[in-house]
Amino acid sequence: MRLPNTAHTSMPWRVHELTSDFTVEDVWAFRTPGAGPDDFPTMLAAMRAAGGFARQTWPVRFLFAFRWKLGALFGWDDPKAAVGARVASLHDRLPRDLRDAPRGGDSDDMPLKAVYELDTEAARELANRTVHTVMHLGWAQAANGDHELRMAVLVKPNGWFGRIYLAAIAPFRYVVVYPALTRQWERAWRDRNELALHRGKRGRR
Template identity: 55%
Template sequence: MRIPKAAHTAQPWRIHELTRDFRIEDVWSLRAPGAGPDDFPVMLDALKVSYDTRKEPAATRFLMGVRWKLGALLGWDRSQKGLGGRVASLRDRLPSELARTAHDITPCTDPFVEVYQLDDEAARELANKTVHAIMHLGWVGTVDGGFELRMAALVKPNGRFGRVYMAFIAPFRYLLIYPPLIRQWERAWQDRADLLAKRDPSDGTS
């Protein structure tokens, strides 16, 4: 479910001090039935295994395939256009206690790079010719005693070209990217025991 941007800014996340020059593009949430305050790492691991092992919906695969092919054709995703090339990584801004957390994070095969991970929030990033983007994930208690995952997309478009690009893809994000992504994440939480067993066959717990 898409939620107001204030739902992100109202939380005392560490990410705020690191991204004052980024804008909040979108904020989404999903409930995690049965979750407790210590289940944020479980959720993150389930999401990563889900990404590595499950296929996205056909429309999403097609759209992303077009994006990556177009990027390859036009050179949008070359290393010199990305982190450490066109832009500095957010990791360069981290205080030492946050920087240390990145060393123990379980990797994933998606395009994002880990920045940091705490008990209730984590940040990942990517950069190319169009934008420098941060995916922030936070673990939030709800009024009924449950927990939900909140995902905020923070972006810094690359000049006019980046702003036009972000405006052009906005309808696709809202219709074909975020809704199926959130549904996939909901299924990942529901199936977390089976997913995590795929990563570590000796551990079938949730």
């Protein structure tokens, strides 16, 4: 479910300290029935156990594969344009009390790299020749009293081309990517106990 930008900007997230020069592009909510205020780590673990983009539906995998092909063709994803090259990582902006916080794990199927991970929020980032983007995950109370997962996408386009690029991909985000993420992440919450058990069995092999 799409939310107004204020659902992100009005919350006391630590990410605001790092992203004053970014624009809020999207805010999305994911239903987690019965969730309490301390369940954010449980939600993150369930999302990881459910798998990343590799377990998405074929339309999402096709879109991302097509995007990576275009990036390779036009040099959008050249390492010289990545975090730490074209732009500095948000990790370099972390205040002292956050620098020792866990960052969260990185994996090959997750193109966004971890910045930090706390008890109620986490942030990841990606940069290329089109944009520097941050995916922020936060844990907030919903209208029904449960807690829910909120995802905010923050962007800093790289010039006029970056702005055109963001406008061009917006329909695909709303029609294909976000609905697929909603199904995957909400199912991960519903199946969290079974996923945790399955993950534990794999770890003992």
